[in-house]
Amino acid sequence: MVSKNQALLFYAHxxxxxxxxxxxxxxxxxxxxSQKNASKIGMKNIGYCLGLLHDLGKYLELxxxxxxxxxxxxSRGDIDHxxxxxxxxxxxxxxxxxxxxxxxxxxxxxxxxxxxVSHHSGLIDMIDIYxxxxxxxxxxxxxxxxxxxxIEDVKKNIEKxxxxxxxxxxxxxxxxxxxxxxxxIDKNSENEIYRTFSxxxxxxxxxxxxxxxxxTNSADFERGIKVEKKDVNWNIISEKLxxxxxxxxxxxxxxxxxxKIRKQISDDCATAGQTYQKGCYKLEVPTGGGxxxxxxxFAVEMAKKHNADRIIxxxxxxxxxxxxxxxxxxxxxxxxxxKGEIVLEHHSNISQTFNDTEEEFxxxxxxxxxxxxxxxxxxxxxxxxxxxxxKTTDTRKLHQLANSIIIFDEIQALPIKCVHLFNxxxxxxxxxxxxxxVLCTATQPLLDNVDSERxxxxxxxxxxxxQNRNYVFDSLKRVEIKPEIKNIDYTSEEIAxxxxxxxxxxxxxxxxxxxxxxxxxxxxxxxxxxxxxxxxLSARMMPVHRKIVLRAIKRKLNKKEKIxxxxxxxxxxxxxxxxxxGIRALAGLDSIIQAAGRINRxxxxxxxxxxxxxxxxxxxxxxxxxxxxxxxxxxKETTKIILRRHPNADLLDNKIIKDYYDDFFxxxxxxxxxxxxxxNGNTELDLLSENCKYNDKxxxxxxxxxxxxxxxxxxxxxxxxxxxxxxxxxxxxxxxxNSSSNFKERDKLIKGLHKYSxxxxxxxxxxxxxxxxxxxxxxxxxxxxxxxxxxxxxTEEATLDKGGACV
Numbered sequence: 001m002v003s004k005n006q007a008l009l010f011y012a013h014x015x016x017x018x019x020x021x022x023x024x025x026x027x028x029x030x031x032x033x034s035q036k037n038a039s040k041i042g043m044k045n046i047g048y049c050l051g052l053l054h055d056l057g058k059y060l061e062l063x064x065x066x067x068x069x070x071x072x073x074x075s076r077g078d079i080d081h082x083x084x085x086x087x088x089x090x091x092x093x094x095x096x097x098x099x100x101x102x103x104x105x106x107x108x109x110x111x112x113x114x115x116x117v118s119h120h121s122g123l124i125d126m127i128d129i130y131x132x133x134x135x136x137x138x139x140x141x142x143x144x145x146x147x148x149x150x151i152e153d154v155k156k157n158i159e160k161x162x163x164x165x166x167x168x169x170x171x172x173x174x175x176x177x178x179x180x181x182x183x184x185i186d187k188n189s190e191n192e193i194y195r196t197f198s199x200x201x202x203x204x205x206x207x208x209x210x211x212x213x214x215x216t217n218s219a220d221f222e223r224g225i226k227v228e229k230k231d232v233n234w235n236i237i238s239e240k241l242x243x244x245x246x247x248x249x250x251x252x253x254x255x256x257x258x259x260k261i262r263k264q265i266s267d268d269c270a271t272a273g274q275t276y277q278k279g280c281y282k283l284e285v286p287t288g289g290g291x292x293x294x295x296x297x298f299a300v301e302m303a304k305k306h307n308a309d310r311i312i313x314x315x316x317x318x319x320x321x322x323x324x325x326x327x328x329x330x331x332x333x334x335x336x337x338x339k340g341e342i343v344l345e346h347h348s349n350i351s352q353t354f355n356d357t358e359e360e361f362x363x364x365x366x367x368x369x370x371x372x373x374x375x376x377x378x379x380x381x382x383x384x385x386x387x388x389x390x391k392t393t394d395t396r397k398l399h400q401l402a403n404s405i406i407i408f409d410e411i412q413a414l415p416i417k418c419v420h421l422f423n424x425x426x427x428x429x430x431x432x433x434x435x436x437x438v439l440c441t442a443t444q445p446l447l448d449n450v451d452s453e454r455x456x457x458x459x460x461x462x463x464x465x466x467q468n469r470n471y472v473f474d475s476l477k478r479v480e481i482k483p484e485i486k487n488i489d490y491t492s493e494e495i496a497x498x499x500x501x502x503x504x505x506x507x508x509x510x511x512x513x514x515x516x517x518x519x520x521x522x523x524x525x526x527x528x529x530x531x532x533x534x535x536x537l538s539a540r541m542m543p544v545h546r547k548i549v550l551r552a553i554k555r556k557l558n559k560k561e562k563i564x565x566x567x568x569x570x571x572x573x574x575x576x577x578x579x580x581x582g583i584r585a586l587a588g589l590d591s592i593i594q595a596a597g598r599i600n601r602x603x604x605x606x607x608x609x610x611x612x613x614x615x616x617x618x619x620x621x622x623x624x625x626x627x628x629x630x631x632x633x634x635x636k637e638t639t640k641i642i643l644r645r646h647p648n649a650d651l652l653d654n655k656i657i658k659d660y661y662d663d664f665f666x667x668x669x670x671x672x673x674x675x676x677x678x679x680n681g682n683t684e685l686d687l688l689s690e691n692c693k694y695n696d697k698x699x700x701x702x703x704x705x706x707x708x709x710x711x712x713x714x715x716x717x718x719x720x721x722x723x724x725x726x727x728x729x730x731x732x733x734x735x736x737x738n739s740s741s742n743f744k745e746r747d748k749l750i751k752g753l754h755k756y757s758x759x760x761x762x763x764x765x766x767x768x769x770x771x772x773x774x775x776x777x778x779x780x781x782x783x784x785x786x787x788x789x790x791x792x793x794x795t796e797e798a799t800l801d802k803g804g805a806c807v
Contacts, residue, residue: 010059010157013221014067021221023059024159027052030213031165037209040402041202041433043177049089049169050112050210052162054119056088057081057144059157080144082120086113087151088158090139093170101179107199107701108178113139114702115207119214122392123204123706129682131694135702181432188431191453194424197689200704201428204387208398212370215396219366227366230341232374234304237332237342241300244331245293254602255612261475262290265466269294272465273301278436279460280426284469286476286652287442287597292324292409292574295440298465299405302436312376312406314383316413318347319539319546320574322754325377332375344368345377369393371400380408381715384418387425388684390710402433410573411439411447412590415715416631419665419674420685423447424455431458438465442597443590446661454675454685473654478600479615481592481651483643489623492518495583496525498618499564502581503532506616508557510582511566512595514632515624516540518585520792523566532562539570540793542725544755546570553577571598578602581615585622588635589642589651589660592619596652638664678712720759723771724782725794730756734774734782753780758794 012026031051038047057063058081066074094109110126117138118124125134142149181202189195220226245266252259265285272281283298285291299311313328315321325345332342344367367373385394386401406429408414414422429435439447447457466472490498495511499522502509513519516538523536535553537546556563557578569587571577572594578601584592600615607613626633642651642660649656665674676684686692687709695703724730730753737749760771760783770787774780789795 011067012058015222024162027162029217033213034209037399045169045174046177047209050115051213052166053085053089053116054210055081056154057084059154082117083141084154085116089113091151104179110702111203114203115210118207119210122390122395122710125705125707126702127691127694129705129708133698193454193689197424198428199702200688205398208395211392211396229372238300238304240331255604258603265289266294266297268466269298270301273298274305280430280437281460281465282444282463283438283440283465284444286473287594288601289476291440295407295438299407303405308405309403310374312404314378314380314408316380316410317573319570321345321347321377343375344373346382347379371397384715388713401429401435405436407438409440412441412443412445417673417676420455421676423457427458443593443657446665450665478603479596479617481596481617483619485621485643490620491623492521496522499526499583503562503564506580508563508579510579510598512584513568514585514587516568518622518624519566519568526564535565536791537567537571542756542758582617584617584619586619586636587632589639684709720761722757723760724753724757725785725788726782727785738775
């Protein structure tokens, strides 16, 4: 026990080398950082108050005895030190507050107390799914460990300067700040769902401010140094980008007409970025229109105009995130001091495990955990987890979305079940967090035209970045889509015959399938008949393997040699490749249009007279089993409806695309699924907003089942995990990782494994011993290369020699 005769010193953390961080230092430094984070939305005093309160439970002598090693019966995490701050605020700050509006005072206390008790677990349920008041139960808690304690046991030990700071900030406009944000939310809310959803997002945002401050301060103490943030200079980044764009225009091999339209698109984006206010905008650009650099140009110019903190570029597919990040990295990180300091790519492929309960983390993971860096390339999965996921490492990043420019590329790939959650979250960021959002696609889904009561997207008054959309789309029509839909399905043999026929007439042909099974079958049939090169592409192949194959394909195309490429949808996103003709398995219209973007992409196709001509994309109904691919099946069925309704229409026409999404989104089943259905008739949307079953049962402003919602949230139902293929070079990398003690070296080696990895699904392999961890400390797995085929990539059956050994 701490001696009663000595001056009491209280500590927050004990480092691995036995250094001690004084508790009052930790509370004050976390308060200052949390204040800075929360000031983005005008809540600096509330942020400061949260920092002072969050670890008051560490003033318990019980905790101090544990930290000093005197209580060997207590393990890390056994003592609840999060509840005390909430109880202190409730009893000693809220109670004496002078305020006529009790609802306002209660809302303030709910937010502060909820964040205090949740800063290690993520937001707890206010009301659980059984209708019990979980929040009041937590505030009434008497056990922090096995012994009964009261808040008085904590209060008597709190140092005077901390008490004074808490009292000062409590008297310093806390109620004014909460009144301002509440009035703003109420004024901007057209319905009860959005109002209550926004209250809940405010709670998550404030928790993010606190968690980031807490984790950062703890990590700085553990390292013994404070990592200084590099200031971003958008003027310099803009100059580098403009220089690169001018050089690319000179090098581009596209036709002059295509160059002209791409330049117009890019210039429209730059002008909009320089002149538009922050809001929610649409960038509708045909495939092959150069939207990656154009949208980034918009973001840089807007960031420069409005002094934004960062640009976040969200992509639905991990297959293209690396190449896009590399493109921008090569432009903006040309100076040596900038290397690794401006651009971050964050996705699921090959990253180290983050421990939710740890306040210390590997410094090499700093940017990936905090997102405190000017330019981020990430996936839809990552950003949706930041908004709705259960991990505190996800919640931590939420406040970084404020005062940012967020680009969503290929927004049509947003999962249907997430539509209303996404719309409400984006509306919240734009309305209350000074965030600008850009939705990019060639086929804009009707997110602004879904059920407004449950959440439709609030676009800016003039939402279009491209000034003359119809002219741009008409000018970039380089392909004719030819649906050849019959009442019977085409077999793989018939599709292969069509592809061979088209190669003879057009020099090359691209075949895109919905399933890996049909791609494999068609490839093998053509390979057995053709006297020219046939290539296969799918997500089952390692990135380095796909890159080698794509390089070979482009060489053949440039030399105008005969080739066929049979691919899954992996070729439809972000792959700059140009075929003369193609075949697409019937699917959603958005996928068909993406496929069309790979045909006559550069507009250089000529007829016999030397005049420009359009490429051709034939659409057939493949004999494929889509039972486990419901989204593709629904898109396919909706396209059938559109083709019956408009048998001779141009499928690239904007009216047809709108008609497609009208049908796709307004199917009765889809209407329900947009709310994200979960068990027992609940929806994620309801649990995170009104929680209407129980919202009038208690006198609470926040009624959400936050924990239940976050525990049930999955962007993708069947989550694939990256596994490294154990080639000789991979084994060498793994050996170096296991023998290295240098964090930076290990981080670089781990990132290098990504190009040798393939995503696999749970239970994909019958042999449970096939996949093994590369070591016990890292959440990275490998599999023998005998499960890897040179044409098709990962396979479920190992290739064995006659003796039963892998070959």
